Amino acid sequence: MVPLSYYLILSGILFACGVTGFLIKRNLITIFMSIELMLNGVNLSFVAFAAQWHALSGQIFVFFVMVVAAAEAAVGLAIIIAIFRTRETLNVDQVNLLKL
Amino acid sequence: MTPNLHLWLIPLLPLAGAAINGFLGKRSSRPAVSTVALVFSGAAFAMALWVVSQFSSLTLPYIETLAPWIRAGSFQVDFAFYLDQLSLIMLLIVTGVGFLIHIYSVGYMWEEGGFYRFFTYLNLFMFFMLTLILASNYLLMFIGWEGVGLVSYLLIGFYFLRDSAASAGKKAFIVNRVGDFGFLIALFLLIKHFGSLNYAELAHAIAPLHIETHAGLFTAIGILLMVGAAGKSAQIPLYVWLPDAMEGPTPVSALIHAATMVTAGVYMVSRSHVIFDRAPSALTVVAIIGTLTAFFAATIGVTQTDIKKVLAYSTVSQLGYMFMGCGVGAFSAGVFHLMTHAFFKGLLFLAAGSVIHAVGGEQDMRKMGGLRTKIPWTFWTMTAGTFAIAGIPPLAGFFSKDEILWQASRVSLVYWGVGVFTAFLTSFYMFRQWFLTFFGEYRGEAHSGHGHDSHGHDSHGHDSHGHGGVHESPAVMLGPLVVLAILSVVGGWVGIGNRFENFLAPVFHSTATISADSFDAPAAESTSTASPAAESSNPEPKNEESEKSTELVFTAISVGAGVLGFLLAWQLYYRRPGLPAEIAAKLGGLYYTVLNKYYVDEIYAAVIVKPLIALSSAVLWQGIDRGIIDATLDGSAEGAREVSDSMRHMQSGNIRSYAGWVAAGAACIIVFMAWIALAAPWAAK
Numbered sequence: 132m133v134p135l136s137y138y139l140i141l142s143g144i145l146f147a148c149g150v151t152g153f154l155i156k157r158n159l160i161t162i163f164m165s166i167e168l169m170l171n172g173v174n175l176s177f178v179a180f181a182a183q184w185h186a187l188s189g190q191i192f193v194f195f196v197m198v199v200a201a202a203e204a205a206v207g208l209a210i211i212i213a214i215f216r217t218r219e220t221l222n223v224d225q226v227n228l229l230k231l
Numbered sequence: 232m233t234p235n236l237h238l239w240l241i242p243l244l245p246l247a248g249a250a251i252n253g254f255l256g257k258r259s260s261r262p263a264v265s266t267v268a269l270v271f272s273g274a275a276f277a278m279a280l281w282v283v284s285q286f287s288s289l290t291l292p293y294i295e296t297l298a299p300w301i302r303a304g305s306f307q308v309d310f311a312f313y314l315d316q317l318s319l320i321m322l323l324i325v326t327g328v329g330f331l332i333h334i335y336s337v338g339y340m341w342e343e344g345g346f347y348r349f350f351t352y353l354n355l356f357m358f359f360m361l362t363l364i365l366a367s368n369y370l371l372m373f374i375g376w377e378g379v380g381l382v383s384y385l386l387i388g389f390y391f392l393r394d395s396a397a398s399a400g401k402k403a404f405i406v407n408r409v410g411d412f413g414f415l416i417a418l419f420l421l422i423k424h425f426g427s428l429n430y431a432e433l434a435h436a437i438a439p440l441h442i443e444t445h446a447g448l449f450t451a452i453g454i455l456l457m458v459g460a461a462g463k464s465a466q467i468p469l470y471v472w473l474p475d476a477m478e479g480p481t482p483v484s485a486l487i488h489a490a491t492m493v494t495a496g497v498y499m500v501s502r503s504h505v506i507f508d509r510a511p512s513a514l515t516v517v518a519i520i521g522t523l524t525a526f527f528a529a530t531i532g533v534t535q536t537d538i539k540k541v542l543a544y545s546t547v548s549q550l551g552y553m554f555m556g557c558g559v560g561a562f563s564a565g566v567f568h569l570m571t572h573a574f575f576k577g578l579l580f581l582a583a584g585s586v587i588h589a590v591g592g593e594q595d596m597r598k599m600g601g602l603r604t605k606i607p608w609t610f611w612t613m614t615a616g617t618f619a620i621a622g623i624p625p626l627a628g629f630f631s632k633d634e635i636l637w638q639a640s641r642v643s644l645v646y647w648g649v650g651v652f653t654a655f656l657t658s659f660y661m662f663r664q665w666f667l668t669f670f671g672e673y674r675g676e677a678h679s680g681h682g683h684d685s686h687g688h689d690s691h692g693h694d695s696h697g698h699g700g701v702h703e704s705p706a707v708m709l710g711p712l713v714v715l716a717i718l719s720v721v722g723g724w725v726g727i728g729n730r731f732e733n734f735l736a737p738v739f740h741s742t743a744t745i746s747a748d749s750f751d752a753p754a755a756e757s758t759s760t761a762s763p764a765a766e767s768s769n770p771e772p773k774n775e776e777s778e779k780s781t782e783l784v785f786t787a788i789s790v791g792a793g794v795l796g797f798l799l800a801w802q803l804y805y806r807r808p809g810l811p812a813e814i815a816a817k818l819g820g821l822y823y824t825v826l827n828k829y830y831v832d833e834i835y836a837a838v839i840v841k842p843l844i845a846l847s848s849a850v851l852w853q854g855i856d857r858g859i860i861d862a863t864l865d866g867s868a869e870g871a872r873e874v875s876d877s878m879r880h881m882q883s884g885n886i887r888s889y890a891g892w893v894a895a896g897a898a899c900i901i902v903f904m905a906w907i908a909l910a911a912p913w914a915a916k
Contacts, residue, residue: 150894153887153890153894154887154890154894155887156892157887162886178378189663223885223886224885226886226888227884227885227886228884
């Protein structure tokens with residue numbers, strides 16, 4: 132049986148990749164994918180713990196996260212398309228309207 | 232059965248007049264404005280006369296409570312009015328002389344700008360002065376006291392475009408503030424020790440207290456009250472504002488700065504006689520201040536050349552007489568002189584106004600002369616006033632001044648001696664004015680009605696008169712002059728046979744007997760100070776004969792002083808007009824010291840005003856206001872701006888930097904949680 136620590140390390144690596152991608156990439160779609168990566172990193176640790184402690188609540192939580200992620204993907208992609216239509220770019224450095 | 236007098240109407244009538252003129256006067260015509268002012272001040276006078284007619288059926292003191300004002304525990308102050316013999320006399324003086332001066336002002340101010348403003352202030356003054364007089368407690372009196380100060384300020388600065396008038400108003404206001412400070416502290420002391428400010432309650436509370444046990448307290452209160460009185464009534468050391476107050480229109484000088492407001496201090500001291508009777512040292516202070524003021528002001532009056540300035544110093548000097556009277560315990564003599572002074576000094580000011588009017592705004596007596604035949608009405612009325620103030624019998628001033636001097640002589644011959652010498656000076660400077668103005672050759676420019684701009688007092692309001700040459704004033708101005716002249720002649724006769732004193736005796740008597748009782752045991756000094764008040768109401772029969780003859784001798788001496796003053800003035804200013812200049816040259820420095828009013832203004836400026844301004848500008852303004860208060864505000868504003876400026880850069884609009892902040896925040900939280908779990912002092916080990 133694979134030890135718990137392996138799962139957690141992989142989960143941490145996935146999450147770190149997601150954070151790094153989120154911070155350094157400029158393309159909105161890539162950033163979006165990085166968010167998915169972080170979510171899945173967390174999901175992995177949830178199921179790992181659930182398997183370790185034989186507790187179903189972890190698994191159920193993962194379903195919830197997936198549902199939210201799917202909804203977020205739908206809304207997020209719609210926003211991305213709207214941004215591309217108005218500004219004709221997906222470079223976040225040029226989409227800097229979130230300020231006073 | 233005491234009838235309801237509705238005393239509250241008396242002050243409120245002029246207030247109504249002031250309100251009507253103040254709000255509507257700007258759009259009203261001059262006749263309408265003067266009608267309103269005259270009707271309301273005349274109604275107040277009529278009310279006062281009606282009160283006199285009801286007076287015999289009253290139980291005195293008559294107190295009329297309108298409404299509660301301040302209720303704080305056992306301390307309470309009401310809107311209430313108080314009528315006794317003293318306030319009745321003041322009431323008649325203020326409404327009567329006030330009404331006459333209102334009439335006169337209609338003629339005097341007719342050509343002036345700000346006609347409605349003038350009458351609004353004048354009516355407002357009547358309101359405050361009547362409140363002062365009729366109040367039944369010190370706090371309500373203080374309202375009137377401050378109110379007349381305010382109106383005095385407004386009217387001194389009536390020609391506010393002229394810098395000297397504006398600053399004279401300020402000076403009067405500020406100097407009065409010094410006195411008011413003393414008055415207020417005295418009121419606080421009264422509240423602290425007696426828990427009341429009502430005259431009746433205070434008299435009741437104070438009556439059983441004996442001088443041996445409470446002399447310190449009463450002396451303190453008495454001296455503080457005197458500080459207040461000195462401010463309002465222009466006594467040393469606070470008299471400096473009154474001569475400058477002559478910047479106001481002449482009717483104002485007559486009403487406020489001669490007849491009524493400046494006598495408020497005398498009234499207040501007389502009203503507080505219960506306290507002063509128990510404070511012989513305070514009474515001595517009052518007498519000394521009064522005597523000194525009478526003397527110094529009279530000497531300054533001798534050298535003045537401005538017709539109104541002479542009268543101003545004369546007023547200060549006469550007020551000194553009143554305080555001398557109060558200070559020797561003869562309050563009724565002080566009030567008597569207050570009354571006659573209101574007549575003849577009001578008259579003199581109005582006549583001086585008529586002279587100024589006649590010569591087209593000129594106030595310098597050296598440019599007058601020979602006006603006797605040109606303005607005969609003014610001449611004869613002013614003559615009555617001059618003889619009255621000089622103490623020539625049987626005119627008003629003789630009776631009251633003689634009464635004061637006689638009472639003073641029974642306390643100390645020093646007061647009497649200075650008083651008699653002052654009487655000589657008074658007579659001298661008044662006749663000097665009389666001769667300079669009305670006799671000899673006319674020394675002004677021909678047709679001085681025009682070309683006023685060349686005069687020293689060029690901005691005086693009368694410059695707008697479009698007439699030429701010397702001319703008599705209109706009847707509306709002469710009427711009040713004649714009435715006041717008659718009063719100046721006969722006004723003193725009420726004092727014959729001590730009738731005036733006996734009339735006032737109930738006011739001052741009750742405490743006089745008490746103080747006589749309490750003076751049985753203590754030191755001789757206190758007896759000598761306050762006993763005249765007691766004796767005068769109960770003269771000892773065995774001394775009566777010798778006293779009568781002594782009184783006659785003293786009277787003869789004071790009359791002689793007056794006649795001597797007349798003769799000297801006649802010699803110097805009528806027979807040999809060149810002589811005064813020679814004498815002035817011989818006296819040299821002394822003459823110039825007196826001419827410059829002993830440099831008191833300059834000394835005050837150097838000792839008090841300049842250091843105060845330096846302190847205010849260097850420490851209070853630059854140091855505290857700029858350095859601390861402004862710096863704190865500016866600093867906090869600047870700090871907030873700088874902090875916001877640096878925070879602003881966090882919100883760049885760059886989404887990746889936002890993500891960075893989120894990540895950094897999350898990292899901080901994780902580190903903090905780890906620290907709590909592993910390294911914190913309370914971590915579970």
